Amino acid sequence: MNEKRIKNISKFLSLILRHSPETIGLQLDSQGWASIQELMSKAAGKGQRFTVDELLIVVAENDKQRFALSEDNTRIRANQGHSVKIALDLEAVAPPEYLYHGTVGKFMPAIRKEGLLKMSRHHVHLSEKRDTAVAVGSRRGLPVILTVHSGRMFRDGMPFFCSANNVWLTDHVPVKYIEF
Known part of the structure; x- marks a missing residue:
């Protein structure tokens, strides 16, 4: 094929x-x-x-x-990325200390103000590898890569989930956990 x-x-x-x-x-x-x-x-x-x-x-x-x-x-x-209502039944797990999120410049003002929001999806998507975040951000233009202090978020009580294809999921990433 x-x-x-x-x-x-x-x-x-x-x-x-x-x-x-x-x-x-x-x-x-x-x-x-x-x-x-x-x-x-x-x-x-x-x-x-x-x-x-x-x-x-x-x-x-x-x-x-x-x-x-x-x-x-x-x-x-x-495995993830749904905008329809479903329950993946994932268990909360401790993430790596840092995860990455790929986006584009036009979203930066909103991210700097509100953090990363799930928008129409069930979760915010994060990756362990910077290269993956670059590929994701590149789909819409020149990528901007954000480093998320996921370990600190988790220790502060925010749950993380890892999908079957190793995409890290969380409900929201507040601004204070994002390295711009």
Whole structure:
């Protein structure tokens, strides 16, 4: 399967499993899981066709490991980044001392005033690697990389979660924990 096909299926899955399952009439369960057969059937009904093998390749080869399969390979879900209401059932864990967030300059005035907010998502997304934050920030222009004092936040009582694809999640990063 070529790169373009993988990318197109991945973008479609991100839209459906993270933001708009109703676009194809799909219902996610409370943890964000969907039946693979139902997903494929409803996607095909809207002109988006792919095989189980193609889906498995997209899940396995996605550079950000955005998707997970159930143990029996009958269900799929996005690992994080949802704007639809779901419960990932992640346990709070101690983060590394520092995490990174990639953004762009136009958001800096609001961040300097309010910190990092989850906006329409369930959590603020942070990464352990600066390179990952650079890649995230670069999607919208010249990246600005913020260092978050996550260890101090955690010790101050703010919970952190780590998704299945190693994206660190928290509800809000107040300004006092951000190194600009």
